[in-house]
Amino acid sequence: MNPILEVKNIHKNYANHVALKDVSLVVEPQKIFGLLGPNGAGKTSLIRIINQITGPDKGEVLFNGEHLAPKHVDFIGYLPEERGLYKKMSVGEQVMYLAQLKGLKKADAKAKLLQWFKKFEIENWWDKKVEELSKGMQQKVQFIVTVLHEPKLLILDEPFSGFDPINAQLIKNEILELRDKGATIIFSTHNMGSVEELCDNIALINKAEKLLDGSVKDIRKQYKSNTYHITFKGNLMGFTNALWAGAELLDKKSDGEVHSVTVKLLHQNKPNDLLQAVLSTAEILSFQEVVPSMNDIFISVVENKTTLNTQSTFTE
Amino acid sequence: MNKLLLIIQREYFSRVKKKSFLIMTILGPLLMAGVMIVPVWLAMRDKTEHQIFVLDHSGLFIDKIPNTKEVKFTYGTGTIESAKAKLKDGPFDLVMEIDIETINAHKATPFLYYKTQPGIAVEQYITNTMENILFDYRLQGDSIDITKIDKARRPVEIITLKVKEDGADEKTNTELNMGVGMFFGIAIYFMIFLYGSQVMRGVIEEKTNRIVEVIVSSVKPFQLMLGKIIGVALVGLTQFILWIVLTTVIYVGITSTVFKNQIQDTLTQNAQIEKVMKNDILSQSHKMEKVGTPNEVIDMFNFADGLNLPVLITCFAFYFLFGYLLYAALFAAVGSAVDSEADTQQFILPVTIPLILSFVIAQAIMSNPNSSMAQFFSIFPLTSPIVMMVRLPFDVPVWELALSMFMLVVGFLFFTWMAGKIYRTGILMYGKKTTWKELGKWLFYKG
Numbered sequence: 001m002n003p004i005l006e007v008k009n010i011h012k013n014y015a016n017h018v019a020l021k022d023v024s025l026v027v028e029p030q031k032i033f034g035l036l037g038p039n040g041a042g043k044t045s046l047i048r049i050i051n052q053i054t055g056p057d058k059g060e061v062l063f064n065g066e067h068l069a070p071k072h073v074d075f076i077g078y079l080p081e082e083r084g085l086y087k088k089m090s091v092g093e094q095v096m097y098l099a100q101l102k103g104l105k106k107a108d109a110k111a112k113l114l115q116w117f118k119k120f121e122i123e124n125w126w127d128k129k130v131e132e133l134s135k136g137m138q139q140k141v142q143f144i145v146t147v148l149h150e151p152k153l154l155i156l157d158e159p160f161s162g163f164d165p166i167n168a169q170l171i172k173n174e175i176l177e178l179r180d181k182g183a184t185i186i187f188s189t190h191n192m193g194s195v196e197e198l199c200d201n202i203a204l205i206n207k208a209e210k211l212l213d214g215s216v217k218d219i220r221k222q223y224k225s226n227t228y229h230i231t232f233k234g235n236l237m238g239f240t241n242a243l244w245a246g247a248e249l250l251d252k253k254s255d256g257e258v259h260s261v262t263v264k265l266l267h268q269n270k271p272n273d274l275l276q277a278v279l280s281t282a283e284i285l286s287f288q289e290v291v292p293s294m295n296d297i298f299i300s301v302v303e304n305k306t307t308l309n310t311q312s313t314f315t316e
Numbered sequence: 317m318n319k320l321l322l323i324i325q326r327e328y329f330s331r332v333k334k335k336s337f338l339i340m341t342i343l344g345p346l347l348m349a350g351v352m353i354v355p356v357w358l359a360m361r362d363k364t365e366h367q368i369f370v371l372d373h374s375g376l377f378i379d380k381i382p383n384t385k386e387v388k389f390t391y392g393t394g395t396i397e398s399a400k401a402k403l404k405d406g407p408f409d410l411v412m413e414i415d416i417e418t419i420n421a422h423k424a425t426p427f428l429y430y431k432t433q434p435g436i437a438v439e440q441y442i443t444n445t446m447e448n449i450l451f452d453y454r455l456q457g458d459s460i461d462i463t464k465i466d467k468a469r470r471p472v473e474i475i476t477l478k479v480k481e482d483g484a485d486e487k488t489n490t491e492l493n494m495g496v497g498m499f500f501g502i503a504i505y506f507m508i509f510l511y512g513s514q515v516m517r518g519v520i521e522e523k524t525n526r527i528v529e530v531i532v533s534s535v536k537p538f539q540l541m542l543g544k545i546i547g548v549a550l551v552g553l554t555q556f557i558l559w560i561v562l563t564t565v566i567y568v569g570i571t572s573t574v575f576k577n578q579i580q581d582t583l584t585q586n587a588q589i590e591k592v593m594k595n596d597i598l599s600q601s602h603k604m605e606k607v608g609t610p611n612e613v614i615d616m617f618n619f620a621d622g623l624n625l626p627v628l629i630t631c632f633a634f635y636f637l638f639g640y641l642l643y644a645a646l647f648a649a650v651g652s653a654v655d656s657e658a659d660t661q662q663f664i665l666p667v668t669i670p671l672i673l674s675f676v677i678a679q680a681i682m683s684n685p686n687s688s689m690a691q692f693f694s695i696f697p698l699t700s701p702i703v704m705m706v707r708l709p710f711d712v713p714v715w716e717l718a719l720s721m722f723m724l725v726v727g728f729l730f731f732t733w734m735a736g737k738i739y740r741t742g743i744l745m746y747g748k749k750t751t752w753k754e755l756g757k758w759l760f761y762k763g
């Protein structure tokens with residue numbers, strides 16, 4: 001399938017700093033794409049370029065294979081991180097206004113809004129003033145407005161901030177449902193837990209540069225450091241002595257007879273080598289490969305300024 | 317539906333539906349009608365009839381001071397004590413004692429005793445009348461022919477006439493011209509301030525509400541800015557029309573009911589006084605200070621044909637519209653560069669300086685409407701909306717007017733373009749205090 005969005009060699013400079021330096025991305029349709037990076041990395045700059053709020057200094061963006069043009073804004077739904085509503089307007093007027101700005105006809109907008117309001121069980125909010133709603137309630141309204149015109153591409157910047165766990169789950173389910181119905185979602189967040197849960201692919205940006213991209217599964221696989229988690233019964237000392245030069249003990253914890261240790265294999269040794277080495281001294285209860293979480297990957301990549309190709313610096 | 321139209325609609329209706337709009341719309345005409353009615357009312361207010369007992373020891377003034385509707389004079393003799401006693405028993409509420417020395421004294425000092433203090437108009441009437449009587453008496457005493465004096469002393473009133481292209485003359489009225497020009501100038505000044513700052517507040521509101529990024533993902537920032545400016549302009553127009561209609565209704569309503577009789581009275585009364593003066597105390601009526609009457613209004617209407625009203629009103633509409641548009645764009649740019657209204661000071665001052673300057677120099681322009689200063693400021697786009705309106709009633713050459721209008725349109729396009737650039741960047745900047753240097757850089761960011 002052709003990518004829905006291609007970002008090609010984007011550069012963007014502001015007066016005193018470089019916001020984006022030669023950033024390229026490919027977003028495949030009907031996937032949830034995580035755009036990750038620490039604060040000030042350039043995520044919002046990139047999102048604003050995709051939304052045509054600002055333009056790039058160099059490079060281009062293709063939407064469905066076409067050069068990004070004003071007509072495309074109606075196919076994109078954007079929930080910015082800095083978001084709000086007109087406080088003095090009634091909820092109904094406000095959502096009608098925002099829906100029509102996205103190119104929906106009046107009657108169409110009304111019908112769809114009522115559907116969503118019913119789904120979220122907030123029909124009685126229609127005539128309320130926005131200032132009467134709590135922050136979480138306002139976020140719900142904003143989410144509806146973002147997805148109302150059934151955009152092909154949905155860009156959500158920190159969509160869960162301000163939601164309680166129940167409503168966060170509700171929104172999560174909606175996002176998944178939208179993807180299943182055919183929408184593509186770009187999802188920007190600091191919450192790595194939700195990245196693992198939701199994202200199919202990610203890109204990691206730091207200091208204006210893309211450091212890493214690919215599918216979540218592949219990346220986690222690639223970042224495995226040949227480390228294993230073992231719990232066993234027996235003598236800890238004996239276990240440690242049994243480890244030979246091909247393995248290194250990273251961590252140990254004891255609970256009475258039961259010990260749990262983290263061991264890293266060196267020099268491309270196989271897990272079976274490790275098992276053979278320790279089998280005689282310990283009764284193995286569990287043996288598990290340690291797969292790094294997105295959180296670990298995020299922190300180590302950002303802190304070490306490492307790209308995928310120089311993985312060795314990470315495993316040292 | 318066109319997105320710009322949607323924005324204009326929202327900006328318009330969200331403001332028109334506010335309570336403050338309703339209050340301003342009603343309060344405005346009340347204030348304006350008040351400004352027009354209060355002077356008339358004040359003049360009419362002192363309508364209590366005064367009965368004055370005059371104790372004239374000199375005998376010069378007996379039966380000489382004409383009665384008016386408010387002041388009736390009764391002359392008598394006796395001591396001042398007996399006269400003052402009349403205050404208690406009535407029907408007199410004022411007693412005037414005129415000294416015998418009055419005739420020869422360097423300065424006449426009659427005493428006026430009262431129970432309730434009379435208005436200033438009564439005092440003025442007595443003073444003026446007595447002065448006239450004394451003036452005539454002294455001249456007669458010196459055997460000077462009063463008719464000769466009167467012949468010699470004549471008032472001067474300049475009648476200004478404009479010689480038109482075809483050689484025909486046209487009567488003009490400098491005072492009226494000044495009044496009309498100043499009125500239009502002030503109107504534009506206040507409208508720009510009032511509605512320009514509404515645009516600014518709207519921009520700040522959108523920024524602090526954090527809704528602006530949601531909206532600019534659907535429309536271009538320039539569209540949003542333009543929609544706001546046009547929407548507020550329509551609000552201003554609505555309010556202006558309502559004000560004119562309501563003010564007229566209130567003014568006409570009040571004057572035709574409450575003040576109807578009084579105005580009629582004042583008119584006939586003034587005519588009477590004039591007649592009395594002319595016959596009895598020779599024709600020095602021009603020395604009489606009369607209480608302000610609607611006569612002047614009538615004069616004004618007679619002179620109004622000396623003004624080219626269609627041109628004036630067309631120009632007013634033009635300068636108001638483009639002046640507002642230009643300044644509203646600047647106000648929008650200021651609003652976009654700050655986080656809250658409290659921070660606007662730094663940027664708002666340079667924007668308002670040309671406005672205030674043109675208001676200040678308007679005075680100088682009126683005394684010399686064709687000076688090179690007047691020419692410059694009526695062509696410079698930041699000052700022309702006010703200065704040209706002040707100058708306009710004094711017949712500005714057509715080429716200057718055309719140049720001024722052209723420059724204003726150019727200025728409007730330039731400043732709106734510039735404001736759009738600042739606005740586009742400013743609305744998405746949070747938390748950082750903006751400096752002038754940064755504003756300059758924003759102008760050159762790529763869209």
